[in-house]
Amino acid sequence: MGLVTVYSGAQRRREWSEDEKVALVAAAFAEGAKVADIARRAEVSASLLYRWRRQLGRDAPPGFIPVAM
Numbered sequence: 467m468g469l470v471t472v473y474s475g476a477q478r479r480r481e482w483s484e485d486e487k488v489a490l491v492a493a494a495f496a497e498g499a500k501v502a503d504i505a506r507r508a509e510v511s512a513s514l515l516y517r518w519r520r521q522l523g524r525d526a527p528p529g530f531i532p533v534a535m
Contacts, residue, residue: 490510
């Protein structure tokens with residue numbers, strides 16, 4: 467039989483600092499890294515890392531700089 471973990475009481479969501487988010491996004495989207503592996507180690511979903519990347523403005527392709535006219 468497998469291990470079962472039962473949580474009781476009020477469960478709060480974990481709050482991530484900006485520095486933690488930046489570090490996880492940088493690690494997840496570094497060359498050769500797998501988003502799923504980084505997410506698993508941090509105990510978050512891969513979709514959360516993609517959301518943080520959008521929120522942090524890290525969607526620009528490498529080598530391109532956003533230009534405003």
